[in-house]
Amino acid sequence: MKHTRTLAVAASVAALGLALSGCSGSDAGGDENTLRLWHYEGADSAMGIAWAEAIEVFEEETGATVEFEEKSFEQIRSTASQVLNSDEAPDLLEYNKGNATAGLLSSEGLLTPLDDVVDEYGWGDQLAPALQTTAKYDENGIMGSGSWYGVPNYGEFVQVYYNKDAFAEAGVEVPTTLAEFEDVMQTFADQGTTPLAESAAEYPLGQLWYQLALSEADRQFVNDYQLYENPVDWSGDEISSATETVKDWVDAGYISTDASGLKAEDAGVSFISGDAPIFYSGSWWYGRFQSEITDFEWGTFLFPEAELSPGSAGNMWVVPERAQNKELAYEFIDITMRPEIQALLGNNGGVPVAAEEADITDEKSKELIANFNALNDMDGISFYPDWPTPTFYDELNAGLQELVNGTKSPSEVQQQLGEQYQSGVDDIVG
């Protein structure tokens, strides 16, 4: 009796399925007045809010309709090359910058080169030079030169978040030099608090290490490290000072040895909960801190004395080669570059690439965007330490974990990292 029931239920599910299958499946948009748009920003995020407004403006001005689908980052990351090679390709999508993503697709001919359009609309003048780096790819898909394949709409950079209440309680000021920064951390350490929220299992410590190297470096070092212009000296001043400083900070108790097992989420939460008064990390935390930190005041500043800091243009608009309504896509990109949309992005905790500081009314966001603009004025956007090779992210984290644990000395770690970096770069440059 029971088995009959099991199969009967299954059979009726199947029958119902067959009956309704007419409404599944999809229609690839071929309509001339429809813009098929994909992005993966949450509706409440700065980009989500600004782009929703852009969609309204676009529909009003052009009379076209926007068929928008919110995708997952994971889906675009893992299936873009297949989707863009099919008739299901949208007209415009947000895609990840970098050699392994946009670079690879551009070299496969799946993205539309945008040089003429960029000239026509003047987007090149709106974007700082370092922000253009990730938008251009050469014929091998390596960023920094060649044709435009994308247009970044927002930026990101790494800065210091600090707990104002904890600073006031400890009687310390916002530091302006690296020496003062160390004094501040020493004060906290003396009071029994580990000052820095850190994670060596994921990106935060790698970015701090890179920042410490950048503090000793000039633009040429960044070009050598990121764009392979000259070989990088892995026992030179820049890298030695970074590795040794990380080691000193661990020994002095500024960074907990527990950090080797912690993830970025853990570090962020320890700042939100007030356990750690200082967190060196990216502007992507900004919106979350704004909504989730309720019991203390907090602020941000650029890393003391730094003229270069990790950061880059954000993910960008790309137009698939197989898009059906490219002109509409270009018009939409142009709307998102307008000052009012950029200001909307900025007022909601995002980092606009082309906003006037005067348009930003939100006090906190003003600080964030002033930091970003200051960094851009110095031409200080220096990308991320793990970009040069596909495997360096894991290698760098592993090396720094050993440094934090004390299983390897600074010189051993940087020698190992240097070999791994070089072999990865050799594979790319040939």
Next chain:
Amino acid sequence: MSAIIEELDPERRDVELPTDAAPAPDTERPRRVIRSRRPGGPNTRKPGDWLVLAVAVVLGFFIAVPFLLILVNSFKSPADYNTSGPLTLPTEFYFDGIVAFWERVNFPEKLWNSVFISGLVAVFAVLISMFNAFALGIGRVKGRLWIVVLILLANMLPQEVLLYPLYFMFKEAGLYDSQWAVIIIFTVIQSAFGTYLLASVYSTFPRELLEAASLDGASRWQILWRVVYPISRPTLSVLLIFFFIWTWNEFLIPLTFLVSNATQTVPVAITVLQGDRLMDVTTTSASALLGLIPTLVFFLIFQRTLTRGITAGAVK
């Protein structure tokens, strides 16, 4: 009625699964009565029994931990999570995470897509498995060992290897971005396993029954539906349940083939919450809980069929 009594009877779970031919429920009942009247009863367990029990409890706890964590964090507000971490109980019930996820991905639509795909795959795969196994296990076609090995390849190859060939095939066939692509792929993959298993079950099928049926003038088709199908129904039900749950949990192939949001399944929808750099622990937990409940409900409804055992139901 007797089924309901059995379901209410908690002791039923203590009965070990029979390893020989499964006895019908009526023969189980007296045996259990005798056992519970054993001198001393369950209160005088030997130390060894307690040890086994303790080990089972510890193991059970470790198996349950991820699920408990999901449960605890699903109902926590982000603020609560930030101050107390993932391990403590929520201070108050917070449903916003679940509601937010539900609305953001249009959960009922995803739920229906998953039920539709998994349900059809389960039915089709069981049917095909049965036909294949009838030929291989009962029909004893030549070279059946190699046919089974060949069919099993579909199961042994990692899905990453299959992905690109399948992509080009279905794009040519015009089925890219269609749920039918996923249904066809998983019907084949699941029925590969089903064929392997059923073929070995059918190869031990009592020949007398088949011979008796053919003496009575039954055609092959009639033998399949009048003799083989009713007797192997318990095994088929178990396969159906497994195929449903396995297909439900599939991720990579649905992610690749279901491009439009309107066609996506629950596990694919859950990834919407993973950003480039940030994760939202409480909402992610809530989404995992929502994704898990349907399979759990499905399992609980049909678990009595499952406990019947995969080889049960030979000759009564």
